[in-house]
Amino acid sequence: MDIISQIKENTKKAISELYQHEIQPNDILVNETKPEFEGDYTVVLFSFVKTLKKSPDALGNELGGLLIIKYPTLFSGFNIIKGFLNLSVADGYWASFLQNNYSINEFGQKEKTNQKVMVEYSSPNTNKPLHLGHLRNNFLGWSISAIYKANGYDTVKTCIANDRGIHICKSMIAWQLFANGATPETTGTKGDHFVGDYYVRFGSEYKKQVEGLQATGMSKEEAEKEAPIMKAAQQMLIDWEAGNPAVIALWKKMNSWVYAGFEETYKKIGSDFDKTYYESDTYLLGKKLVQYGLEQKVFFKKEDGSVWIDLTADGLDEKIVQRKDGTAVYITQDIGLAVNKYEEYHCDESIYVVGDEQNYHFKVLKLICQKLKIPAADHIFHLSYGMVELPTGRMKTREGNVVDADDIVDEMIHEAERKTKEQGKTEGFTDEELKDLYEMIGIGGLKFFLLRVDPKKRMLFNTEESIDLHGYTATFIQYAHARIKSILRKERESGVETLESRIGDQESGVSCKESNRDKPGINFLLPLEKKLIINLEKYPAIIEQACQDMSPSLIASYAFDLAKNFNSFYAEHSIAKAETPDKKELRLQIAQLTATTLKNSMALLGIKVPERM
RNA sequence: GGUCCGGUAGCUCAGCUGGAUAGAGCGGCAGCCUUCUAAGCUGUAGGUCAUUGGUUCGAAUCCAAUCCGGAUCACCA
Structure with missing residues (x-):
């Protein structure tokens, strides 16, 4: 306890x-x-x-x-x-805590709970590349899943690919009209960026057509409806749902380009999924559930054929669940997905990591699922996170005010490389080790920057600040870890009295000798020693708190605090040249558990920590 | 307009199930490398916790009103 x-x-x-x-x-x-x-x-x-x-x-x-x-x-x-x-x-209490835990590599990990939780995150649209907002989403989702795992839950990480719908058709139409058969290969463009370019192209063409029609005296509203390229996109969606082979073939081809691009990005940032769902699969089940809902009188049909649910009794409005032309809207497929997920995994809890702009949507979704009496309905939880804003304002793909995910990741890695070279401490590193280090620092820095803020709050992304490697950053923590590892390495190498027996071997998990809590050096803790031990003792409680609050930011804040305390300690007291052998042993134990805890806590954020830097 | 979220140091953020003199980082200023990695450490300046009322032994924290910012209320996703 x-x-x-x-x-x-x-x-x-x-x-x-x-x-x-x-x-x-x-x-x-x-x-x-x-x-x-x-x-x-x-x-x-x-x-x-x-x-x-x-x-x-x-x-x-x-x-x-x-x-x-x-x-x-x-x-x-x-x-x-x-x-x-x-x-x-009593100092003896802290000493025995340290004795009991310093050599445990998975310090903080909780017992199994037999509970299973699903975390859906990322949810990309297959019509454009990932941007900074997706990164916050990906890092959050991944981290939440890791935090649940540390709390003893089984977890299932899922991704829903929004691979169909009018937005995809827009890219498709634009490609048909303007690409002349170009492909990612022929242009040397990453697939998701390639398709995204045509989505943007649709937007500009659409705007042009609307302005053209307005010039002929049409109202703006009417022009937006009548623009030929928009009508073509809408027709394409109908053809798609009807299974038109040519449209399906084009759709498959373009999506495959996008997936190849996403795969590359996911791999680089360390996002992975146990299961990917596709909206193109779930929307059909959604439409079936619409029929079911009509039979159950949960939904009703309007004269024009569109299907609705009346949520006025719940303080909301009427909400459409199927268009008059019979095609599915966004929420249709989400109803199908909820059922799909439950039938496949029977999770105790189902978390959706989705931006707070969709709060209303998820309120409605949960209500609909409850009214349809879908078994998992009560366990749907929307982990709503705030938007990432830029100093120039809100990100808008069509206005070009976006930070592209691939760009910012590359920029962070380059900056890490530049600063590391400037430090000049990497003599003897292999090329492979250097590459790993740059990615650890660069991607770790980005993850930390996006995760250190409370998920619920919207945040400002300032590139200058994000590439900073000082202060409240991943690098600061990574550096503390590397310094500790350096000490432990030296002790092990020079170990006259076989250090393994004293500090244990983390890699092999070889443990320590029996309790020596009665030794005098251990029963008089200096303030900085005690502060660190108290800090370490808190870690398991922090993991629980982070799970309850679904907030990786608590972990980030904890890891920083621990690293900071260690740095103060390090500057003040020598470990290798401690006053007495007992003190040295005590400090080695503190150092080891600190290293373990820094590593484990950063792992919950998806951030790796180097042995040397 | 309805609903929801937010307003804490120059900037970015902690603290919010009420508890001691409101904390970090960045930036500013002043110091510290013959000593285990200075990507570090130490000190210092900087606050009407949006405003006004209320609840009580005690309020940044809870309640109400007001002001400011954001999201949402689509046959977009």
């Missing part, structure tokens, strides 16, 4: 014993003691003062007194300031 839970539990027992008054451990507020006061953890007494009819001082004295008598291995002292009971935790 973590220390805070133990304090709550023991305080509850003490209050019960002293005053025959029962409270829940979770009603007790325990904080870390502010640095300006003596003690490690603080119990806030105010809330009990009234019910127990005691003065804060009396209450604190009685409570603190009993706690150190009953739990002498846990508490070494206390003091009371105003209504705060500051408890000092």
Whole structure:
């Protein structure tokens, strides 16, 4: 049990014993003691003062007194300031925590829960390349899945390819009209970018046609409807749903280009999926469910043939679920997908990582699923994240105000290379090792930058800041890790007294010798030593919190804090030349567990950490 | 207009199930490499926590109103 839970539990027992008054451990507020006061953890007494009819001082004295008598291995002292009971935790407790954990490579990993959770993320449209917004989505989804895994869940990572619909037809029409048979191969263009170019081309042509029609006296609204290229796209969607072979063939060809491009990007950024769904498969099931919903009277048909659901009783509006021409709308396929997912995996929870611009959509989707009595309906959760904005404003593909995913990834890696060369510390690295290091720093930096902000909040992406390698960045943490590894390596190499027996071997998992918690060097912790151990002890609780809040930013913030504490410690105390052999051992253990924890926490963000840099 | 989300240091963000004098990073200023990697460390300046009321022992945190910003309310996805 973590220390805070133990304090709550023991305080509850003490209050019960002293005053025959029962409270829940979770009603007790325990904080870390502010640095300006003596003690490690603080119990806030105010809330009990009234019910127990005691003065804060009396209450604190009685409570603190009993706690150190009953739990002498846990508490070494206390003091009371105003209504705060500051408890000092015994150094022996920290020493034994360290002993028990420093050689555990998977420190923080929770027991299996037998719960299965699905995380859908990425959800690309197959008509244009990925941009910065997709990257936030991908990193978030991947990380959430990793965090669930660390909490003992089985996870299924899925991707839904929005591979059909009017937007795809737009790229297709534009290619037919303007490409003269060009392909990614003939032009030497990455497939997703190639197709995206035609999507943009559609937009400009459409605009031209609308303006042309308006010049003939047509209203803007009418012109937008009547523009030939738009009508052609709409006709193409109908042909597609009818299975027109030529249209299907073109569609397959263009999508295959896009997938090849996506694959390259996913591989580079480390996104992977256990299952990819295709809207072109799920929309049919969606349409079946529309029929079912009509029979069940969940949906109703309007005179023109379009199908709707009335959600006014739930405080929403009427929502269309199928067009009058019988084609599926966006939500149609999502209903099918929800059923598909459940039938295939029977997950306990189904998370959709999708931008907050779709909050309304998911509210409606969940309601519809519930009304259709789809088994998984109640377990649909929309992990809504904020948009990524640029200093120049919101990203809009058609206006060219976008940061392309491939471009920014390459830029980050190049910057990492440039800065690394500038540092000049990579003598003896092979070309392969250098390439790995540049990617670790570059891609890690990008991931950290996008994940360090609370997912719910929209964020500003400033390129200057994102390529910074100082301060609150992945590089800072990677650097701390590399420094620790360097120390451990040297100790192992020079190990007169076989270091494996002392610090263990992380790779082989060989463990330590028996407890030496009674050694004097370990029972007098210096402030910076203790601070680090306290910091390390928190890690399992942080993993739980990050899962509950579905927030990788908590992990980022924790890892940074730990690295920072280590750096302060490193600057102040020598590990290799510690005052005594016991101190050296203690510090090696702290260093090792810190390295493990930095590595594990960064892994939850999808960020690798180097042995040297 | 309805609904939802947000407003904390010059900038980017933590803190929000109410608790001690509101914290980081960047940027500014001043220091630290004969010592385990200076991609680092230390110190310092910088705040009406949008505004106004309320709830109470105590409010950045909860409630209400107002102001400002954003999202959404499509036979787009």
